[in-house]
Amino acid sequence: MGSVVRATLKKTNSSVCVFQRSNGFVARFFSTEAEQPPQHSTPPFLRTDNSGLTYARLTGVHKHALKTDIISFLEGCNLTLEDVKMEYTRGGFNPLAMMLQFPTYSAYDNALRVIGRKGRLYRLDRIDRSHWDTVIPYDGRTILIQGLPRNAQYADIEQIVSDYDHDSSSLNMFLRTGEGNEPVKMATVLFRSRTQAMNVFIAKNGTYCLNNRISIHVLQ
Incomplete structure (x- = not known):
């Protein structure tokens, strides 16, 4: 009888646990309280979207620098000739900076690392799309x-x-x-x-x- 009682109690306890889990699920399903969103460890103002175009201004560029020179220097950042524009002074066409269009934020972040690794010859600052749009693309032609x-x-x-x-x-x-x-x-x-x-x-x-x-x- 002792073994029968133990088996019966084990079966009963198992059924109670299932009932409690099931009952807990039903209670959450019919709850009128709003479900809380998952918590992120990174503060919202530090989060970065790694998709989409990212624009930057590269200063310290030599006046005779070509687009291909910058693309070669930032190798691995996925830049094309169409992603680079020279910004000139309005008065005498003196070079001011290179405007860069990166395919993603990750590519821009990689460019920062490349500049740091190669001795910080240039300075790269993130800019708005409007700054990119105002610069005329002469395109080497x-x-x-x-x-x-x-x-x-x-x-x-x-x-x-x-x-x-x-x-x-x-x-x-x-x-x-x-x-x-x-x-x-x-x-x-x-x-x-x-x-x-x-x-x-x-x-x-x-x-x-x-x-x-x-x-x-x-x-x-």
Whole structure:
């Protein structure tokens, strides 16, 4: 009988536990209280969404730096030529910074680590999308011609670039304040490809327009 009683008590206790778990489930199911969300160990203001585009401004860039130089330096950050734009001063097209568009926040965070690992040659600051949108993308297809004589005409510019595939309607000539507040004449021309713009730079930089020696820069 002792073994029968023990078996009966064991079966009864097991049934009670099941009833308690089941009853507890039913009570939670019909509860009118709002279920509490799971607690996170990281404060909300420190949480970061790792998806979506992230924009940044890279300063300390050399004036002759190319997009490809920055992409190579930030290897592994998934940047393309379309993700990099040079920010210039409005007055004389002097380089200020590189604007970068990262595919994710993780890629931006990786860029910070790369800069730190390579000796902090640059400074990278996160910016809003609006800052990226306001910078004109020259995309390596526009050249800037400096040192033009005051009497230079559109025909003189056309003579410089006539052997290269360019958009004649894009030719723009303007005056900017130079050293000693003296006005200097410059011009920009858009080409059909980066290769054409680079070919003009190689062939025509340091040549002459009328009696003035000109310099040519490829705008990034």
